[in-house]
Amino acid sequence: xxxxxxxxxxxxxxxxxxxxxxxxxxxxxxxxxxxxxxxxxxxxxxxxxxxxxxxxxxxxxxxxxxxxxxxxxxxxxxxxxxxxxxxxxxxxxxxxxxxxxxxxxxxxxxxxxxxxxxxxxxxxxxxxxxxxxxxxxxxxxxxxxxxxxxxxxxxxxxxxxxxxxxxxxxxxxx
Amino acid sequence: xxxxxxxxxxxxxxxxxxxxxxxxxxxxxxxxxxxxxxxxxxxxxxxxxxxxxxxxxxxxxxxxxxxxxxxxxxxxxxxxxxxxxxxxxxxxxxxxxxxxxxxxxxxxxxxxxxxxxxxxxxxxxxxxxxxxxxxxxxxxxxxxxxxxxxxxxxxxxxxxxxxxxxxxxxxxxxxxxxxxxxxxxxxxxxxxxxxxxxxxxx
Numbered sequence: 001x002x003x004x005x006x007x008x009x010x011x012x013x014x015x016x017x018x019x020x021x022x023x024x025x026x027x028x029x030x031x032x033x034x035x036x037x038x039x040x041x042x043x044x045x046x047x048x049x050x051x052x053x054x055x056x057x058x059x060x061x062x063x064x065x066x067x068x069x070x071x072x073x074x075x076x077x078x079x080x081x082x083x084x085x086x087x088x089x090x091x092x093x094x095x096x097x098x099x100x101x102x103x104x105x106x107x108x109x110x111x112x113x114x115x116x117x118x119x120x121x122x123x124x125x126x127x128x129x130x131x132x133x134x135x136x137x138x139x140x141x142x143x144x145x146x147x148x149x150x151x152x153x154x155x156x157x158x159x160x161x162x163x164x165x166x167x168x169x170x171x172x173x174x
Numbered sequence: 175x176x177x178x179x180x181x182x183x184x185x186x187x188x189x190x191x192x193x194x195x196x197x198x199x200x201x202x203x204x205x206x207x208x209x210x211x212x213x214x215x216x217x218x219x220x221x222x223x224x225x226x227x228x229x230x231x232x233x234x235x236x237x238x239x240x241x242x243x244x245x246x247x248x249x250x251x252x253x254x255x256x257x258x259x260x261x262x263x264x265x266x267x268x269x270x271x272x273x274x275x276x277x278x279x280x281x282x283x284x285x286x287x288x289x290x291x292x293x294x295x296x297x298x299x300x301x302x303x304x305x306x307x308x309x310x311x312x313x314x315x316x317x318x319x320x321x322x323x324x325x326x327x328x329x330x331x332x333x334x335x336x337x338x339x340x341x342x343x344x345x346x347x348x349x350x351x352x353x354x355x356x357x358x359x360x361x362x363x364x365x366x367x368x369x370x371x372x373x374x375x376x
Contacts, residue, residue, distance in 0.1 A: 019250045052289050055309045057214040058282025059252035065283060066290045077287060085275070088251025089259045093271055095249055096263040099241070106374070112237060114370035115244035117337035118362055120327045121344025122247055123220060127320030128349025130313070143314040144321070151221070151322025158225070158319060159213060162312045169311030170304070 004072045005079045007038065012064050012083035019061070019088060030063070040071040061085075139172045198233055198265060200273050206231055207258055207277030214282075219254040221323035223261075233265055236331055248359065254278065336369045 011033055015026045027050070034040050041049065049070075053063035061084055068080030102108035131144065143165050150156045198206070210222045220243060227233050234242070242264070246256035255275055262274030324345075332338050344362050347353045 017250050019252070048293065049290075052293060053286060055306075056282055056286050056289060058211055058279060058286070059219065059254055061252040061255075062279070062282055062286045065286050066293075069287065069290045070294055074287075077290075081279075081283065085251070085255055085279075088249065088256065089271070089275060091249050092246065092251065092256040092259040093263055093268070095245055096242075096260045096271075099245065099260075100264060110367065110370045110374055112241045113374075114363070114366040116237065116240045116331050117340040118344055118359070118366050119240040119244035119247070120324060120332060121341040121362075122244070122348070122355075123320060123324040123327060124341070124345035125347075125349035126220070127317050127324060128345060129352070130317045130320065132350070132352070140310065140314040143311060144318045147315045147318025148321040148325070149318075151319050152325035158222070158315075161318075162315050165315035166308040166311040169307050169314070 001072065001075075005075060008068050008071060008076055008080050009083040011038075012080050013087050016084050016087040017091070027063070030067070034067055034071075038071070040067060045070070139169060143168055198231065200266060200269060202231075203262060203266060203270055204273045204277040206233075207262075207274045208280060211278045211281050214254075220257070221319040223254060223257055224323060224327075227261055234261065236327065238264070240327065240331060247355070248363075334373075336373065337366070340366050340369070 011030075015029060018029075019026045031043075031046055035043050035046050049066045050063055053060055053066060056062065062081075064080040064084045065077045068076035068078070070076075072079070099108070127148075147161050147165065150161060151158065206226050210219070210226050213222050224239055228236060228239050242257055242260040243253070246253045246260055249256060255278065258274040258278045259271045262270035262272070264270075266273070328338075328341060332341055340362060344358060347358050348355055
């Protein structure tokens with residue numbers, strides 16, 4: 001059991017520091033380790049687990065909790081969660097500290113103005129990439145376009161809109 | 175360690191003349207991120223973070239939020255967890271960072287564990303077809319949430335042709351042509367820095 005927990009901790013702590021670009025990039029590495037190397041799950045179970053973690057609220061990297069749970073129960077889930085998030089959080093914390101220390105320095109103002117257009121571009125990119133990744137059809141596209149307009153130009157409550165989106169597809173036979 | 179916020183908060187009065195950001199208690203920080211974590215069904219977490227932190231609570235202004243968001247993408251780890259660390263640390267130092275992450279992940283963590291327990295014990299999700307259709311609908315709305323937030327941010331923060339081109343290239347190269355984020359940032363970040371340096375106010 002201890003050995004199993006250690007394997008989980010080392011695997012995810014290592015991947016945590018390599019997860020550039022939001023964490024989705026290490027999913028193939030996780031799959032290789034979990035399915036082919038350690039045999040904690042079958043390939044089919046891994047896909048289902050991936051779908052579950054995507055459907056739940058919160059970051060997609062929570063898939064590691066399910067893997068830990070399957071491999072070693074609740075202790076496995078806890079160890080995997082900490083291993084996946086603690087190292088990257090520490091790095092961000094150090095960056096945030098340096099950022100704060102920079103205060104009103106001219107280089108921070110320049111970096112701040114340079115980061116803004118990149119960040120806005122990334123916001124659009126994440127929406128567009130999701131659109132490419134999900135199944136098409138006139139109903140989902142209509143729902144996406146309508147909700148884009150609603151979020152951009154009105155103060156509508158997003159929860160109500162999420163409910164409406166779910167209802168639209170259930171009723172529309174999507 | 176002294177919290178990051180113990181010094182007088184300079185540099186917060188952005189170009190748009192925002193007032194000093196208020197400093198929330200740890201409890202309200204936790205509740206704020208708990209709400210974000212609860213609401214983010216179907217993705218689009220970043221939009222929820224902005225809605226709560228900038229629009230509803232006014233803890234940060236757009237400029238600070240955008241810097242935090244971009245920096246969160248540049249370092250490894252889940253972007254939104256990183257963003258929670260960044261915002262929590264800005265507002266309340268190390269305890270703030272820990273509290274923000276705890277708030278963001280608490281409910282999703284419980285839900286994932288319950289779903290996992292159900293899945294691993296029944297090998298299959300009950301009501302699978304209905305559930306996946308409903309989740310698909312929520313996913314479509316969540317995509318709109320991302321795009322709508324992009325439009326909002328662009329209208330308020332991108333006012334010149336140069337930055338607009340950078341936004342467009344980043345959005346299209348990653349979102350439409352599927353280029354890897356790392357390469358795109360490797361090219362576009364220096365370009366954007368150069369542009370910001372050349373056009374800096376003197």
